[in-house]
Amino acid sequence: MDEHVYANEAAISKEDDAALELVESLRQRAKAEGLWAPNLPPEAGGTGTGFLGYAYLNEEIGRSTWAQYIFGCQAPDAGNAEILWEFGTDEQKERWLAPLVAGQIRSFFSMTEPDVAGSDPTTLRTRAVRDGDEWVIDGHKWFSSGAEGAAFAIVMAVTDPDAPPHSRASQIIVPADNPGVDIVRPISVFGHAGRGWSTHCEVTYTGVRVPAANTLGEVGAGFRIAQKRLGPGRIHHVMRWLGQMQRAFELMCERALEREAFGSRLADKQTVQNWIADSAAEIQACRLMTLDAAHKIDAGDEARVEVSVIKFYAARVLNEVIDRAIRGHGALGITNDSPLATMYVMARAARIYDGPDEVHRMVVARRILKSFESGDGWQFR
Numbered sequence: 330m331d332e333h334v335y336a337n338e339a340a341i342s343k344e345d346d347a348a349l350e351l352v353e354s355l356r357q358r359a360k361a362e363g364l365w366a367p368n369l370p371p372e373a374g375g376t377g378t379g380f381l382g383y384a385y386l387n388e389e390i391g392r393s394t395w396a397q398y399i400f401g402c403q404a405p406d407a408g409n410a411e412i413l414w415e416f417g418t419d420e421q422k423e424r425w426l427a428p429l430v431a432g433q434i435r436s437f438f439s440m441t442e443p444d445v446a447g448s449d450p451t452t453l454r455t456r457a458v459r460d461g462d463e464w465v466i467d468g469h470k471w472f473s474s475g476a477e478g479a480a481f482a483i484v485m486a487v488t489d490p491d492a493p494p495h496s497r498a499s500q501i502i503v504p505a506d507n508p509g510v511d512i513v514r515p516i517s518v519f520g521h522a523g524r525g526w527s528t529h530c531e532v533t534y535t536g537v538r539v540p541a542a543n544t545l546g547e548v549g550a551g552f553r554i555a556q557k558r559l560g561p562g563r564i565h566h567v568m569r570w571l572g573q574m575q576r577a578f579e580l581m582c583e584r585a586l587e588r589e590a591f592g593s594r595l596a597d598k599q600t601v602q603n604w605i606a607d608s609a610a611e612i613q614a615c616r617l618m619t620l621d622a623a624h625k626i627d628a629g630d631e632a633r634v635e636v637s638v639i640k641f642y643a644a645r646v647l648n649e650v651i652d653r654a655i656r657g658h659g660a661l662g663i664t665n666d667s668p669l670a671t672m673y674v675m676a677r678a679a680r681i682y683d684g685p686d687e688v689h690r691m692v693v694a695r696r697i698l699k700s701f702e703s704g705d706g707w708q709f710r
């Protein structure tokens with residue numbers, strides 16, 4: 330990370346042709362050093378040592394937003410690879426998973442739609458209708474991350490509108506060059522449209538025909554597969570956020586020790602000391618809660634409450650710690666001469682993606698209250 334990632338961050342962030350070449354050379358280096366795709370086991374083409382090992386590794390990888398791409402475990406490809414590995418047929422694995430894990434192609438996950446609330450995906454409108462051995466897909470998606478230049482999508486589409494809400498949708502593999510797939514535009518996010526992997530795209534599907542054999546898992550299992558992907562995936566996100574928090578914390582402390590105003594160092598002002606003390610407490614609380622959830626998942630528990638608690642709590646701490654670090658840096662903190670500005674923008678999105686914080690609070694409260702209603706109360710363990 331010190332030698333190859335941080336040192337090249339500013340050059341990579343330009344996202345010009347030279348940046349793409351540089352990032353590609355770093356990816357090759359990560360491969361050569363046996364650090365590639367740590368999210369997957371060697372049988373699937375990765376170098377992973379299991380769920381917990383990868384969770385801990387994410388704390389380091391997360392310190393730089395580009396590192397996940399350099400190490401071949403970037404969202405959404407990592408999650409797509411994991412579900413292809415778990416639910417894909419042999420044919421799907423050969424055609425899509427193998428080149429994806431090898432870093433030869435990229436993919437996207439196309440679920441959210443502009444016209445309905447992504448928080449409640451039972452309202453999805455994209456339809457896939459069977460016609461003989463094919464699905465015919467029509468729909469309008471957005472925030473399909475990484476769609477520009479990707480080889481295929483995993484599309485969440487309603488396949489049985491009359492089924493119970495959580496059995497209505499299926500996940501279907503759609504080649505991006507299929508007739509009817511239109512990557513309308515990379516959406517500008519906080520003024521950044523991105524390039525390739527860093528885009529969030531609007532995508533339309535108009536009469537898109539794919540073989541029924543492109544269904545991932547069973548028909549109607551879309552939500553179950555999404556849940557399988559999201560629970561452990563959120564642990565990995567939060568571990569990466571911990572890396573961001575720690576980096577911001579270090580920058581804040583270093584700056585406080587070197588900058589002087591009104592006759593003393595920032596480090597000697599109680600407001601700044603409060604930022605540091607509060608951040609130290611909150612980061613460690615996030616870290617221990619995340620590891621607790623990770624260990625519960627590793628032991629076979631779904632840890633739904635724990636995962637939702639860390640999602641909204643860590644997203645808040647992430648935003649607050651980076652904000653404090655920016656304050657300590659003054660104007661420098663919002664320039665691209667410091668990594669903090671990019672970190673801040675990414676952190677703001679963290680409160681929305683993977684389920685908005687408010688939805689996770691709802692999940693936590695509902696589950697706890699249900700447990701009280703049934704007479705069990707709630708044990709902190």
Ligand SMILES: Cc1cc2nc3c(=O)[nH]c(=O)nc-3n(C[C@H](O)[C@H](O)[C@H](O)COP(=O)(O)OP(=O)(O)OC[C@H]3O[C@@H](n4cnc5c(N)ncnc54)[C@H](O)[C@@H]3O)c2cc1C
Nearest residue numbers: 438439440441446447448472473474678681682683685687
């Ligand atoms: C950076 C980024 C990357 C993304 N990548 C992808 C991707 O690759 N693929 C993909 O399919 N999607 C992706 N998304 C979309 C993301 O999953 C959705 O934005 C998210 O699910 C929220 O849906 P929405 O934007 O439609 O907000 P809405 O569902 O319209 O919600 C708006 C707001 O309403 C409030 N709200 C909702 N429900 C409740 C509730 N029960 N109680 C209280 N308040 C509530 C919340 O404040 C919420 O933020 C990405 C989003 C971002 C920001």
